[in-house]
Amino acid sequence: MKLFSLIENEVIKMISKKRLMFVFAILVVLISVFAYGQNHTTERTKAQLTQRMGIAATDDWRKLADQQLIDMKNRLDNPYRDEKDKSSLRVRIEQLQYNLDNNINPLEQSAAKFTTRFMEQSIFLFLPLLVIMLAADMVSGESSSGTIKLLLVRNVPRWKILLSKYLTLMILEVIILFFAFVLSVLISGFFFGFGGWLAPVATGFKVIAGKLDTSTVLNVPQWHYTLMVYSLAYFVAIVIGSISFMISILVKSTAASIGIIMSTLVAGNFISYFLSDWKITRYMFMVNLRLTDYLSGSFQPIEGMTMLFSISVLLGWTIASILVSFLYFTNQDILV
């Protein structure tokens, strides 16, 4: 019962600090830019294809898809391409083939597609960034302002104070995703129309030894796919939220905790690019964030990683972060 009041307090503070407004504003700007860019790219691709093939792109997408397929196969035959590029090309070729066989037009844009794609593109860097902006301040903000003293001398045990903050963070993560979803639909709907929710999407791709295994592929309605993407995004938000939360407890300054977690995240992108042969890197949380890539069958960052593997690694980090947070917070001397 008291926990509810504590959460309410935290939400009031978060709203008064105007951080949520800030997150909202960033989302509006970014989604608008992204939607405009997407629109522009689609138009240009269509125009290029039309020019090359002498037909209007929307009229007969199957011909265009065939053409794309041939393009990609040619690229695959290029002896100067390295093996890694080739295997990912092969994956895409197989997917396109699958689309053709099942009559799924890959060129058509819609609000549904955009909303999904936006989250797929955000999940490893942009979404974590937004979560960090809220999470990194939750405890360190109170340490640096000294208000933590006021909070911890009430007749409420420390773990309960911390739990209320953690649960508030989980609610805020839902709010971020809700903002992202609604804004994506509204803004992209303006460009591409609001439909597309029932169109079939292929998922269930598996990559086995660098080869796309389509034996388990099935078509799901777009809304179903979108739901899966946003669920995975929520999971990633919880992971990043928990880790940032821990850092914000260990490091008592907000700026320092934001700095630490952001640089770790950015370093993760380098690592998955440069050090992908180094086995241990796969246990870092940063290289396991692209969970949605497993749904769409895009190539994985490091050979041999699967959805289950990534989720397990992330879960491990989350549990460890929560444990460290609670143990440290309930035993630390408050000297601010």
Add this chain to the structure above:
Amino acid sequence: MQQTPVLELSNLRKTIKGKAIVKGVNLTLYPSQIFGFLGPNGAGKTTTIRMIVGLIKPTEGSVKICGYSVTKDFVKALSNVGCIIESPDMYKYLTGMENLLQFAAMNKTISRQRVKDVVEMVGLQHRVNDKVSTYSLGMRQRLGIAQAILARPKLLILDEPTNGLDPAGITEFRTLIRKLAYEEGMTVFVSSHLLLEIQQMCDIVSIIKQGSVIKTAQVQEILKHNDKIEWQLNAPDKAISLLREHWKIEAIQLKKNTISADIGQHPLDKLNEFFIREGLALTYCSAKQNTLEDLFLDLTEGDEIV
């Protein structure tokens, strides 16, 4: 007194990074007492208070509030405490009222009416709906006191509470503290580095220096050190023997031609008249305000009798 002590510290010690900061503090306080914790900056007052309210763990010793151990029975112990520690830090981005409502929400016994009453008690009713970021230090101090007394605690702990208050504010504050102690039965624990402040406000005082309490006493006992008179005159040695022989005044100090003496009940005008009659040329005379340093000298080195 047979009632449960409101606060009981026994052999309280704290060592931070190998440095002993509080070195074995003992204290027992009963309801309605106003206690002054007097000591210079860095003496360990705030560190002691942090241990009392459970912000830091004692290295040794124990804290009991209304019979409950702070380390073992935190929630029950802290149900009886309201406090300000070091500085009245509040959520600057909230208004004064929103701040108080935050704390009220954490304790079901606090009604909205109580919040309003407390705001009036500390005299903040005109500014309570402004953001705390616009408050002066004095107003923040008042808001700090307000949040501390919201839940009608049995023990009110105020760490250097008059910092930032103007003289009128300090007088008001003193009245408020008396009222809380004598009418609402709160035990008030006030720390300060100002002797005068403690003298004017408290019943009992502990004097702490470098982590050790060097004296705990009724305020009157310490007060008696305060009616010291200083004289400068042409023959100090003669004056001292006159004071001894004619007035039976024994506590006399001589520092660089200045005589200072504890004259007790003797009237100063009669003493001065006497000096002049005895042919002494009096150039300076003043009733000296005892400073904390003087008090320490008195307590640690004893009266340096000439």
